[in-house]
Amino acid sequence: xxxxxxxxxxxxxxxxxxxxxxxxxxxxxxxxxxxxxxxxxxxxxxxxxxxxxxxxxxxxxxxxxxxxxxxxxxxxxxxxxxxxxxxxxxxxxxxxxxxxxxxxxxxxxxxxxxxxxxxxxxxxxxxxxxxxxxxxxxxxxxxxxxxxxxxxxxxxxxxxxxxxxxxxxxxxxxxxxxxxxxxxxxxxxxxxxxxxxxxxxxxxxxxxxxxxxxxxxxxxxxxxxxxxxxxxxxxxxxxxxxxxxxxxxxxxxxxxxxxxxxxxxxxxxxxxxxxxxxxxxxxxxxxxxxxxxxxxxxxxxxxxxxxxxxxxxxxxxxxxxxxxxxxxxxxxxxxxxxxxxxxxxxxxxxxxxxxxxxxxxxxxxxxxxxx
Amino acid sequence: xxxxxxxxxxxxxxxxxxxxxxxxxxxxxxxxxxxxxxxxxxxxxxxxxxxxxxxxxxxxxxxxxxxxxxxxxxxxxxxxxxxxxxxxxxxxxxxxxxxxxxxxxxxxxxxxxxxxxxxxxxxxxxxxxxxxxxxxxxxxxxxxxxxxxxxxxxxxxxxxxxxxxxxxxxxxxxxxxxxxxxxxxxxxxxxxxxxxxxxxxxxxxxxxxxxxxxxxxxxxxxxxxxxxxxxxxxxxxxxxxxxxxxxxxxxxxxxxxxxxxxxxxxxxxxxxxxxxxxxxxxxxxxxxxxxxxxxxxxxxxxxxxxxxxxxxxxxxxxxxxxxxxxxxxxxxxxxxxxxxxxxxxxxxxxxxxxxxxxxxxxxxxxxxxxxxxxxxxxxxxxxxxxxxxxxxxxxxxxxxxxxxxxxxxxxxxxxxxxxxxxxxxxxxxxxxxxxxxxxxxxxxxxxxxxxxxxxxxxxxxxxxxxxxxxxxxxxxxxxxxxxxxxxxxxxxxxxxxxxxxxxxxxxxxxxxxxxxxxxxxxxxxxxxx
Numbered sequence: 001x002x003x004x005x006x007x008x009x010x011x012x013x014x015x016x017x018x019x020x021x022x023x024x025x026x027x028x029x030x031x032x033x034x035x036x037x038x039x040x041x042x043x044x045x046x047x048x049x050x051x052x053x054x055x056x057x058x059x060x061x062x063x064x065x066x067x068x069x070x071x072x073x074x075x076x077x078x079x080x081x082x083x084x085x086x087x088x089x090x091x092x093x094x095x096x097x098x099x100x101x102x103x104x105x106x107x108x109x110x111x112x113x114x115x116x117x118x119x120x121x122x123x124x125x126x127x128x129x130x131x132x133x134x135x136x137x138x139x140x141x142x143x144x145x146x147x148x149x150x151x152x153x154x155x156x157x158x159x160x161x162x163x164x165x166x167x168x169x170x171x172x173x174x175x176x177x178x179x180x181x182x183x184x185x186x187x188x189x190x191x192x193x194x195x196x197x198x199x200x201x202x203x204x205x206x207x208x209x210x211x212x213x214x215x216x217x218x219x220x221x222x223x224x225x226x227x228x229x230x231x232x233x234x235x236x237x238x239x240x241x242x243x244x245x246x247x248x249x250x251x252x253x254x255x256x257x258x259x260x261x262x263x264x265x266x267x268x269x270x271x272x273x274x275x276x277x278x279x280x281x282x283x284x285x286x287x288x289x290x291x292x293x294x295x296x297x298x299x300x301x302x303x304x305x306x307x308x309x310x311x312x313x314x315x316x317x318x319x320x321x322x323x324x325x326x327x328x329x330x331x332x333x334x335x336x337x338x339x340x341x342x343x344x345x346x347x348x349x350x351x352x353x354x355x356x357x358x359x360x361x362x363x364x365x366x367x368x369x370x371x
Numbered sequence: 372x373x374x375x376x377x378x379x380x381x382x383x384x385x386x387x388x389x390x391x392x393x394x395x396x397x398x399x400x401x402x403x404x405x406x407x408x409x410x411x412x413x414x415x416x417x418x419x420x421x422x423x424x425x426x427x428x429x430x431x432x433x434x435x436x437x438x439x440x441x442x443x444x445x446x447x448x449x450x451x452x453x454x455x456x457x458x459x460x461x462x463x464x465x466x467x468x469x470x471x472x473x474x475x476x477x478x479x480x481x482x483x484x485x486x487x488x489x490x491x492x493x494x495x496x497x498x499x500x501x502x503x504x505x506x507x508x509x510x511x512x513x514x515x516x517x518x519x520x521x522x523x524x525x526x527x528x529x530x531x532x533x534x535x536x537x538x539x540x541x542x543x544x545x546x547x548x549x550x551x552x553x554x555x556x557x558x559x560x561x562x563x564x565x566x567x568x569x570x571x572x573x574x575x576x577x578x579x580x581x582x583x584x585x586x587x588x589x590x591x592x593x594x595x596x597x598x599x600x601x602x603x604x605x606x607x608x609x610x611x612x613x614x615x616x617x618x619x620x621x622x623x624x625x626x627x628x629x630x631x632x633x634x635x636x637x638x639x640x641x642x643x644x645x646x647x648x649x650x651x652x653x654x655x656x657x658x659x660x661x662x663x664x665x666x667x668x669x670x671x672x673x674x675x676x677x678x679x680x681x682x683x684x685x686x687x688x689x690x691x692x693x694x695x696x697x698x699x700x701x702x703x704x705x706x707x708x709x710x711x712x713x714x715x716x717x718x719x720x721x722x723x724x725x726x727x728x729x730x731x732x733x734x735x736x737x738x739x740x741x742x743x744x745x746x747x748x749x750x751x752x753x754x755x756x757x758x759x760x761x762x763x764x765x766x767x768x769x770x771x772x773x774x775x776x777x778x779x780x781x782x783x784x785x786x787x788x789x790x791x792x793x794x795x796x797x798x799x800x801x802x803x804x805x806x807x808x809x810x811x812x813x814x815x816x817x818x819x820x821x822x823x824x825x826x827x828x829x830x831x832x833x834x835x836x837x838x839x840x841x842x843x844x845x846x847x848x849x850x851x852x853x854x855x856x857x858x859x860x861x862x863x864x865x866x867x868x869x870x871x872x873x874x875x876x877x878x879x880x881x882x883x884x885x886x887x888x889x890x891x892x893x894x895x896x897x898x899x900x
Contacts, residue, residue, distance in 0.1 A: 050876060050889040075890055106880055189857070198876060199869030204857050212862040219732040222706075 007290070011283060018278050033260070034236060035119045039138035040184055041206035041238035042193060043213055044112055046250060047223055048200035051078060051094055051110035058195025059090050059114075062180060081251070083113065086165045089177040090114035090192060093251060100225070100245040109243070111250040112192070112201070115140065115161045115177035116230060117238035122261030126156035131174070138206060138238045139179035147174060158234055158256050179238070206238055213242055235260025411516040416440065416606030420482070422466075426475040431509040434482075439606040444493075452592070455485075462589055465581055522609045524563065525668040527621040535594075543586060547576075559630065562678050563671050626664065629678070633661040634766040636748060638680040639687070639698065655748040657769040662820070675709050705733055711745070715821060723815040724822070726878035727835030744825070747772075775824035777816045779832045784844055785809050793850045794868055798896040801871075809833075836874060849874075 057072040059065070066087050070077055078094035085091075092112050098105040117140045124132035124140065131147040134140050153174060154162045165172035180190035188194075193203045202209060213228045229241040233256050241252060248254045416439035423429055445454050456463045457470060464470055468481050487503050494500035502508050524532070536542045541556035547567070548555055552575075564586075568579040577585070587602065587609075594601035603609050637656040667673070676684065684693035685701035693701070700710070707713040719728035748769050756765055779785075785806045792800030812832060816822050826832055830842030837846035849870055856866025865873060876889045887894035 048873065048877075052890040052892075073892075106883070193857075197868060197872040199856060199865045199873065202857060204859060204862075208859055208862060215863070219734075 011286060014282060014286060015279050018274070018282050032235075033120055035138065035206055035238070036134075036136040039136060039206055039238065040179070040203065041117070041138055041209050041240060042179070042190065043202040043204075043209040043240045043242065045200050045202070045216070045242045046109050046111055047242070047244050048198045049092075049110040049112070050198060050200075051075065051092055051108070052197065053078075053092050054195040054197060055112055055192035055201065056088065056090055056092060058191040058193075059177070060088075060191075062183065062191030062194075063089060063178070065089065078110075084161055084163050084176065086163045086167070086175045089175065095245075095250045097249050098245055099249075105244050109245060109250055111241070111243075111252070113161075113251070114192070114239065115179070116159055116234075117177075117179055118234050118260070119236040119238065120234075120260035120262050122156040122158060122234070123153035123162060125262035125265065126152040128152070135181060137179075137181065137184055139181040139184065141178050141181050142174055142176065144171070144173045156261065158253070158261065206240075209240055213240060216242060232258040234258070235263070411514045413516050413518045414439075415517070415519045415611040417515060417517050417519065420467075422472065422478060422482075423475065425472055426478070431505070432511040434508045435510055435513045435515065442605060462585060463592075465584060518612060519606075519610045520612045520615060522615060523669065523671075525620075526624045526627065527668075528618070529627065530621060530624045531619070542590075561629070563669075565671065566677055626661075627670075629670075631660055631664075631678075632763055634659050634763045634770055636753065636762060636766050637702070638682045641682055641686060652750070654743075654746040655750060655753055656745045657748055657766040659766075659770050672708060672714075718819075718821070722881065722883045723818070725881035726812075729881045730877060773824060774827065775820045777813065777823040777826040777832070778829035779809065779813050780829055780844060782806070791871065793848075794871075795899070797899060798892065799899050801896045836878075 053072045053075065056068075060068065060072070068087065078092065081093050082091045090112055091114075092110050094108050094110050096108045098107070098109055117134075117138060119134070121132060121134055121140045124130075124134055127147075128150075129146045129148055131143050132140055132153065133143070149164075149172060151162075151164055151174070154160075154164060162174045162176045164174055180188070183190060189203055193201045202212065204212070210228060210231060217224045217226055217228075223244060225243050225246055227247070229243070229247050229252055230237040230239055235258065241247065241250075243250055243252075246254075414437055416437050418436045418438050419433040420436050421429060421433035441455070442452075445451070452463055455467055456465070457468065458464065459470055466472070468485050469478070472478050486501070486508070490501040490503050494503075532543070533540070540558070540561050544556060544561040545554040546557045546560060547553075564582055565579055568576060568582040570578060570580075572578040572581060588604055591602040591604050595604065603614070607614050609615070635658055637658045639653075639655070663673070664670075670678070681701050682698055684690055685696050685698050686693070687698045689695040689697040689700075696704075702710055703712040704710045705713050705716050708717050716733065719725065748765075753765060787804075787806045789803045789805040790800050791803060809832070812835070816826050816832065828842075833846060834842065839852070840847050850867055853864060853867040853870040856869060858864065864870075875895075878884075879887070879889065892898065
């Protein structure tokens with residue numbers, strides 16, 4: 001069926017208006033989620049890190065990862081910037097640009113790269129099979145048994161942390177730091193924290209780590225940049241960073257903003273149920289109503305036409321009947337005249353034939369009263 | 372069929388154009404890096420010409436002008452400053468090709484006509500020339516990095532200048548008479564130009580930048596013409612960091628005579644005799660002015676606004692001219708080198724000291740007895756004594772009563788080697804050369820009178836490592852306080868492993884000690900197994 005432009009625009013307007021009437025869903029809840037109470041975190045302080053890579057070694061041992069290509073005490077790997085790989089949950093990078101403005105920083109700075117265990121993780125939000133869980137302990141853990149290998153989590157992560165076992169043909173997994181979840185529930189320290197000789201990594205409750213970090217900045221203001229990275233970035237992370245130089249100089253993006261990743265898409269996603277639920281019903285309803293209206297309109301038109309035809313026919317028939325009557329009357333008159341004449345003619349010369357013609361007149365009278 | 376082909380062709384062209392645009396501009400590609408900053412040219416002679424500011428809001432970005440580039444180019448054609456600068460009263464006028472700013476269009480024309488004309492001429496002569504198009508000069512973000520460094524008179528430079536001028540101070544130093552509106556020389560009142568000439572040109576007073584260029588460059592120019600040897604006249608000669616290092620620095624400069632005291636009590640009252648300030652009840656501080664003159668390159672480090680005593684502006688309550696900085700703050704504020712405590716504190720950042728002092732939080736909370744290190748002289752006693760002894764002698768006496776001799780324990784009491792074997796599951800014990808370390812640190816201390824004075828107690832030096840514990844000949848071991856890490860109740864106390872590692876590594880790092888390398892575990896302890 002062809003649809004008019006007006007109708008189309010009307011449907012569009014109705015659908016949009018219906019969508020906007022609903023409330024947009026907030027991620028998790030409509031309030032700001034500042035982590036589960038008593039969740040753990042790790043504070044990394046790059047003024048204490050000496051770039052010894054013992055954390056990488058500790059992680060490798062505790063998680064039984066395969067042996068690396070170059071041994072952990074080979075510090076020449078720090079000459080290139082690396083990222084996490086399928087065999088390395090965490091790596092250390094060296095940053096030589098230590099220009100902190102007025103404060104002189106001695107020597108290069110290092111940063112440990114690993115999953116930041118965000119309070120509202122983008123990976124968990126992107127995963128449609130719920131392979132990621134944000135545990136109350138603070139760690140974001142991965143369940144390989146439900147993973148379908150779509151790698152949406154890798155795209156979603158703003159820190160580009162999850163890696164994939166591309167080299168495995170059967171059952172490849174996403175690989176990322178687990179904050180040593182099985183260990184921390186037992187009260188042990190994560191492998192990297194345990195191994196660090198200078199306590200550049202401090203493990204504890206996230207709220208306490210924030211207080212600790214603030215105190216460090218207060219006590220040694222010329223040592224640190226006055227900002228705790230991870231306090232609010234992407235809605236807050238469990239892995240916090242303190243640095244002697246601006247964070248973008250140690251490879252941490254400063255343009256991420258404070259909106260948690262799930263909240264960026266929750267608006268559009270919350271519109272899906274209303275679209276799927278409302279639009280078919282609404283549009284079908286509108287369609288049905290307009291269709292019915294058309295049908296009724298058609299019926300009425302037909303009836304009106306039929307009435308009109310009937311009326312016209314009746315009028316015509318009545319007219320016809322009238323005229324027929326008149327014609328009959330005329331004919332009757334003629335017949336009477338003719339009879340009269342005949343009678344008169346007969347009465348004059350031969351009076352015995354006048355009584356024969358009278359019964360014939362009675363037969364010729366019109367008896368139909370047709371329409 | 373034909374219509375379809377046309378549509379396909381059109382889509383194809385659009386796609387190709389799109390791809391090419393993305394590739395060329397490189398925007399929006401995650402991880403792509405912009406142009407590297409090192410490509411920018413480093414110049415010390417950048418001048419931003421924004422003279423049109425006086426006529427209202429600028430219509431175009433200020434012109435970035437490279438002065439030295441032009442002087443060098445003109446020199447090649449045997450042209451000198453007069454090619455661009457007019458001369459008035461035997462002095463070069465710093466403005467370009469004019470004596471003063473007249474009307475907007477005139478000034479604009481002066482620049483446009485002269486600059487562009489010269490550029491065109493040079494280009495016509497077949498040489499490399501400057502821009503002639505509007506946007507090439509009026510660039511908003513030129514690809515330049517300024518390496519300009521400020522320069523000032525220090526004791527050595529001043530001595531050299533004074534010698535060259537035969538000690539005739541009036542050649543440079545002047546005062547201004549508001550009544551006659553003339554400059555004159557006032558003997559005994561010489562000071563740095565900066566006390567009067569500030570950052571911007573005011574009504575009747577040119578900015579320090581203008582003043583210094585007019586005075587210095589002019590004199591250098593004339594001297595160069597006469598004697599063939601003078602100070603720099605190019606931008607780089609004074610402001611390029613490399614060239615600055617080449618400026619001769621004399622080691623032993625005779626003391627600049629300015630009627631300053633040798634020893635004095637720090638004033639706590641604006642006027643009246645030293646002891647007459649009833650409001651201040653602190654003991655007076657005897658101050659060795661002569662010795663402090665040697666600790667800084669210029670006088671203006673302390674005398675930042677004038678050559679008077681601090682209390683003239685920084686009274687006890689603070690005044691407007693003193694920026695509401697009270698007397699107490701002017702003497703004790705940290706992180707600034709104009710205050711006594713601030714300068715002393717900043718000296719702790721020296722690598723020789725930083726090993727211990729970097730880790731001590733910079734707060735003013737000290738034992739009140741520490742004040743006595745400086746505040747020695749009882750006000751009333753001084754008042755009495757001043758009746759028959761001169762102030763400077765009194766102050767000198769008090770200063771001499773301080774014995775700036777550093778002490779530490781006798782050699783036999785300092786263990787030669789200390790074996791640290793508290794943690795040894797992965798690595799063997801550490802054999803630390805304890806005595807050598809103490810003696811090196813002690814040697815560092817003995818350099819400086821101030822340092823010696825503050826380390827006069829023999830326990831003080833030990834507290835650098837044996838901290839947060841009572842002083843003793845046998846201080847407690849680290850393990851007595853440092854145990855397991857990450858105790859919530861004591862967030863600032865590291866565990867024993869980190870305590871050892873940080874104590875040694877941070878000290879080595881702050882002092883610039885290259886061996887042992889922190890990441891070389893074996894240099895301190897052998898790996899076990």
